[in-house]
Amino acid sequence: MTASRPLAVIILAAGQGTRMKSSLHKVLHPVAGRSMLLHLLASVAELQPERQVVVVGAGREQVEKAVEGKGVALAVQDRQLGTGHAVAQAHDALAGFAGDVLILYGDVPLVRAETMRAMLDRLARGDEPRAVVLGFRPDDTAAYGRIIADGQGIIEKMVEYKDATAAERAVTLCNSGLMAVRSTDLFVLLDRIGNDNAAGEYYLPDIVMLPGAQSAVIETEAWEVAGVNSRIELAGVEAIWQARRRVEAMRDGATLIAPDTVFFAHDTVLGRDVVVEPNVVFGPGVGVADDVVIHAFSHLEGARVESGAEIGPYARLRPGAKIGRRAKVGNFVEIKKAELAEGAKANHLSYIGDATVGAGANIGAGTITCNYDGFFKYRTEIGAGAFIGSNSALVAPVTIGDGAIVGAGSTVTRDVDADALCLVRPAQDGKPGWATRFRKKMQERKAAKANGTA
Missing domain, CATH: 2.160.10.10 (Hexapeptide repeat proteins)
Incomplete structure (x- = not known):
């Protein structure tokens, strides 16, 4: 890492995962023989974080067992009130921490350590953006939130698909949800966002649009931020x-x-x-x-x-x-x-x-x-x-x-x-003519049965 500040990582894994139709927690489903969550933690480990927090809801016991001995703290989101609310549950686990915070998703397992470093490096650049958002351009923009940014990657607006205008939906730069923020800003900003939107939820991306400072976006390929809901x-x-x-x-x-x-x-x-x-x-x-x-x-x-x-x-x-x-x-x-x-x-x-x-x-x-x-x-x-x-x-x-x-x-x-x-087998015993006599006897018995004389 070129950024020298301490690092904490928050991984969101509180979703119900109902579309998986499984008793296994969504983030514990395997890719290449290892759970999605452990894939992500392996990439995170390359950055040598000071703290790691996984935010869970239902299925906490399964996740707790999966991360046992890996230096991971769990935070619980009892009610599903949006991504901003989920991140806020990590507040106590990060008490006293001063440094940068990466926010990742347990069902987005392919993010490389190099990409995480790039987000942190952009956060540490001289203009010191409030937050760095990871964007991507999928072949099908579907229902992703959109990022409107200038030619330097400074974000002018971020909007959820449900709240976007037709013109905003035509933008191809989409929000992966992954973000880097300084710890001194994160929870202060989360306290300022509301839930006046179509879903009535507290959206993490809303911290970008709060007045007072600008945020930046860097881009990655769509495959790297592919998510799993089914x-x-x-x-x-x-x-x-x-x-x-x-x-x-x-x-x-x-x-x-x-x-x-x-x-x-x-x-x-x-x-x-x-x-x-x-x-x-x-x-x-x-x-x-x-x-x-x-x-x-x-x-x-x-x-x-x-x-x-x-x-x-x-x-x-x-x-x-x-x-x-x-x-x-x-x-x-x-x-x-x-x-x-x-x-x-x-x-x-x-x-x-x-x-x-x-x-x-x-x-x-x-x-x-x-x-x-x-x-x-x-x-x-x-x-x-x-x-x-x-x-x-x-x-x-x-x-x-x-x-x-x-x-x-x-x-x-x-x-x-x-x-x-x-040698562990009986001696071979040959009986000359036995097979001929046996066949003749059985053929005579079969013929007698067919004639009703048996």
Whole structure:
């Protein structure tokens, strides 16, 4: 920040959110795997605010739990009397604070820290405006409040859509609602506004038009101040976030074969020369190193993939999965809380959970680690260079030694020594001619039944 004054942030989150039709508080609905409110707080954190206040109404308990341990104070707006009234509820939480105040909205989650800095910098400029308002020019101005400003960004008038004339509604510069104000002015100004308007509410923008000082507007792109009042708008904000993240990933050296089909989480990390095929989903907590290939229709969450590894197609990496260098996790393989060391392979139709798979080990198709007895989880240890035959069940807790071979179809309940062969299946018994005799007998029985002689 070039502005050196202390900073406080007020986030308005007291709206009912009825159009979401949800028992979850509106600002806690996720975008890219993280709630809108936490997205906003993450951006705010880059500015190192001295105080943070979230103004809540209904659903206070949910918000309180979401921000626990994040240095956030809550203020309560019991009655919904407008944005000006909502900001006024933060008065006690900011008692004794002297500095700048940013006013943000919990359902406008994409605002960048750079934009917030720009608002504060404009507030600190030599002409010292009373307030700085963030404006934007949407393709559809709809029912947004309008800002009439001169060529220098000095605001001549701000008006809510419901109170605007036809000429004012023709203006394309709209009010996002976001604002920067000095703390010494904010609550004094709020005490001076009234509610003589179409909605009978106390509008925060009205402080701009009070006599005594001028205010300024700076502009940003419409996507950055997109708000969420419905599931449809939530999907729109998700789409904006994903589109920008895909571009960022490709600029940083990843190849997305079909970008529109790849979905990232807020904290996904991709290395250089990673190839992501179509229809891949990254949940929270995924880190992918350089030179990894993630084949189509794979889902990764809470997983770490080291360089040169190959994932999928149709693979699932669940939390705690650690895939080593040049390891392979293939078709319809699920890995949970398990580590595959360098060069290990699980290529087909397997479940590996609560396990360690040593370097160069090979897990045959249909193998599962039986890690749960209905009450507790147990671990499976598979040594380096071990070979687990197809359709084997490893009943944990169990250890397969280095270089051991488990024959196909085995159910292993005891440890297997290094370099040993483990076979757990009955001897094969062949009965010559049995199939011919069986078919003849059954055909005769079927014919007798059809003739009524059975």
